[in-house]
Amino acid sequence: MGKTIPISERLESRIERVTESGCWIWTGALTDSGYGILSLRVKGRKGPVPTRAHRLSYVEHFGPIADDDCVLHRCDVRPCVNPDHLFLGDRLDNARDMINKGRDKSQSTINRAKTHCKNGHELSEDNLVPAYRHRARICKICWSENQRKHRKNRGKQNA
Ligand SMILES: [Zn+2]
């Protein structure tokens, strides 16, 4: 068995920080509903267990939570794992929160108002990362650049 990479490092290597919103966007795998996901080895379970990345991030920064606690987003960006954007609630809070925010309205309105990324690339339809386009407008040029960096770093780790 190889040495285990700490969860904090595994999270860190898959985060892309979006400065305008302060969101830490997950660059790893996503669930169908758009939440970041990380596979973990869990004692007593065969094979890796897929775990929500924002939940892991919350636990990493604030400590353990109960199984039936929900980790919710203040920023409304599902792939975001910035602990400052996360808060704890139960399932009812989750439903209430979605209604209060008018989820579809708020974030997409903010996003639509943005025309350029932090590096000045135009956020045209062609320059958005497709996986996130309905949840956040992320510049494809900067994104690819960062993915390249991530890959290089990961290559180094594995060498
Ligand atoms: Zn966020």
Ligand SMILES: [Zn+2]
């Ligand atoms: Zn850009």
